[in-house]
Amino acid sequence: MRVIGLMSGTSYDAIDAAAADLRLDGEQLVLTPLGLLSQPYPAELRRALAASLPPASTTFEQVCRLDTGIGQAFAGVARQAVEQLTGGYADLIVSHGQTVFHWVDGGAVHGTLQLGQPAWIAEATGVPVVSDLRTRDVAAGGQGAPLVSAFDVLWLRGRPGVPIALNLGGIANITVVAGEPLAFDTGPANALIDAVVAELTGGRLSFDADGVMAARGRVHEELFARLLAEPYYALPAPKSTGKELFNLAYLARMLEGLPEIPADDLVATVTALTARTVADAVRQYGGTEVIASGGGTRNPALLRMLAAELGPVPVRSTDELGVPSAAKEAYAFAVLGFLTVHGLSGTVPSCTGARHSSVLGSITPGLAGVPHVSPDVRPPASLLVNSAPH
Template identity: 65%
Template sequence: MSGTSYDAIDAAAVDVVVDGSSLVVTPLGMVSEPYSEELRAELAGALPPSKTTMEQVCRLDTGVGQAFAGLAKRANEELCGGRADFIASHGQTVFHWVEEGTVRGTLQLGQPAWIAEVTGCPVISDFRSRDVAAGGQGAPLVSAFDVLWLRAQAGRPVALNLGGIANITVGGDSPLAFDTGPANALMDAAVAHLTDGRQQYDHEGQLARRGKVHPELFARLLAEPYYDRPAPKTTGKELFHLPYLLDALKGLGSINTEDVIATLNRLTARTVADAVRSVQGTAVIASGGGTKNPALMDALQEELGGMDFTVSDQLGVPSDAKEAIAFAVLGFLSVHGIPASVLSCTGARHASRLGSITPGSGPLVLPQPMGNAPESLRIGGARQ
C-alpha cells in the first residue's frame, strides 16, 4: 500500500492462522521503496486541488500498478520464499469524494492486473468501494484490524495512525473509528512549499522544535468545522492541502517557516488529543510515519497529559508496517468469506465482504469459508 503522503510503497508479509475464535497474525517483515521522482511528481500534479485528465488517470493507474507489482514480487521472494497465497493491495488513494459528511465515492489507483501478472498470485484490491456502496465512509478500514487487536487491551484503548491524515480506532464494548484531521499532510505541504522543494518533510521535527506556535494562525486552523462533526467521518487531502494552509495564512503578515511548522505540529497534536478525550480513551497506541517525528510525539504526550502512550512496536506490530499488515488481514478475511468492515466505525448499513479479486496465473481456488467471524486477534510472538 501507499498512504496519503504518497512518498513510498510498503509491502508487509504476514502469516495468518485461525486459533479457535482468534486470528494469530505473525509479521514476517516489510520491504519499502520510494516512488520514482517522475511518478511522485505526476501523482502530486494530479491530486486535489489540481485539475487532471483521463489520460493522466490512466497513466497513473498503470504506473502505480507497475510500481506495486515490482515491490510485491520482491516481498514475495524475500519474505515468503516465493510462496505467498494471496496479495492484498490497497492501492493509492487519489480522491475521496465527500459531500456534507456523506461519502459518495472513493478512488484508489494501481491496476491489480499488473501485480497478478508479475507475481502469479491472486490479488484482492479495491477494499473501500464496497463499504461506500453500503452507505459507509469507506474508512478507516484499519478499524477492523484494530477492533480485534484491541480486545486484548484493558480499559478503552485507542489505536492511533499518523499518516498524511490521522485516524483513531476506539476499542472496548462500543468500538468507533474516524479521521481526526491532518497528521503529516499540512506539515509536509508547508515544508515543501516554504523551502522551495529543498525539503519534503520536517526531518526529526527539527523545524518544529526551533519554532513557536503562532496564536492567530493556530486559532484559525482550529476553527475548521470538520473537527466538530460527529463520527463516523473521514477526510483527506481534498480538504487539507497547501491552498487550504495558504488561505489560513492570508493577512497574518510574515511568519517564519519554523513557526508555521510548529503551529501545524501542535494542530495535529491538539486535534488528536481532543478526539481521544471525546471518546473517553484510556490509553493510546500509535503507529504510522508520524511516530518518527520526535517533536510530534512530544507534543502528543503533552496534549494527552498523563494518559498511557506507547508505540505499536512495543506490542509486536511494527509501526511502519501496521497499515500494510492490517490490509493483509482484511484480504485474509475477504477470501475466507468474512465481512471485514465494522458498522459503528464506518457507518455502513451492514458489514460487507470487501474487495475484488483478480486471479493469478492459475485457476482461482478460494479457501473454505470460515464458519464464524474471529472475535479477537493476537500477534504471533508478541507481548500481549
C-alpha cells in the first residue's frame, strides 16, 4: 500500500509529507521510504494560527476559518506529494492536522483538538484520508500522546540495552523501548526557544538558526532554577503537555523580579532547560542510547548541551537507522493510518496510559470510497525500514 503521511507539529512552521510503501510480511511491517517534502505554512495563515493559540482567546468564526485554511494548506501539500513522491498515485493519505489545544487538567487529558478538515485533502487528491488520530486514545483514558510511540516500539524493539527514541519538536517526547514500553512528553523542546527568539527579534526571526544565540549566551542560573522547579517534570508518566503551558506568558512569569537578562543568555537558558529535562528523563529510565529526530536536531547548541548532560550515552540521529529525522513523525503517522484501515490498533497502552489499545482515527472516503483490505491480517510484531524500493 502506498501511503502518504502529513504532519505539522507544535512549532507550526511547516507541513511535512512523507511517502512510503507499506506491506505486511508475516508478523513484520515493512516500510520502504519513497521521499519527503516540506512546505512552510502560508505566512498569513501562520500569523492567524499564532494569534489564536493559547493563551490568546479566539472565536468560533476564527476556528472555522483556521480549520478550513489548514485543511486547504494540507490539501495542497498532499497533492504535491502525490505528484512528486508517489508517481501520481497513492492508496491512502494520513493527516495529523494541526494541534491547537491539548486539554490537560490534573495530569489527565480530557480532550485534544487538531484542525485541518480532511475533506479538502480527499477532494484535492481523490485519495481516502485517515485523520483525527488522537481522540480515540483520549476517549479510552489515554493521553493521546505521544502516538509516535507505537512506531518506536515496533521499530526499535530488539535493539540491545535500553534504546530511547527522542523527538525534539515544539515539545520533546521520548519512548523507552525496553520491558514494558513507556512514553511521555518530557517538556519543552523548541517551544520556549522559538517564542523567546521571536519576541526578542520582533518577529524577524522565528527560531535560533544553528543555535547561534544559545552558543553566544550563558545560562542564567536563577532563572534556570526557577524553570526546573516546574511541577510538570515531577509528574509520573505517562503524561503529556503542550504550548498551553510552555509559552511566552509562562516564561514572563518566571522572569518576574529578576533583573533584565541579555538576549543571548535568555536563549541559552531555555535551550539548557530542554537539554536538562530530556537528559533527566533518559537517566531516570536507564537509557543506553538516544535516537533523535525533529527540528531540534538541527540546533547544534542544543545537541552539544544534550551530549554534555548525557555523558557516555550516545545521541544519534534516526537518519543513521534509515528514517529521515526531518520526517520521522510523518512516517510514523503513515504507519498509524495503515494500521487503521487494516483494523489494527495504533496505540501501546503502557505508553499513552489508555485502558486498552485502540484503532485510531476517522476515514474520509476518496473518489473510489474507502480502501479495500484483507480482513484476515495479524498485528505486526516489528517494523523493518527497507532502504531501497522493492
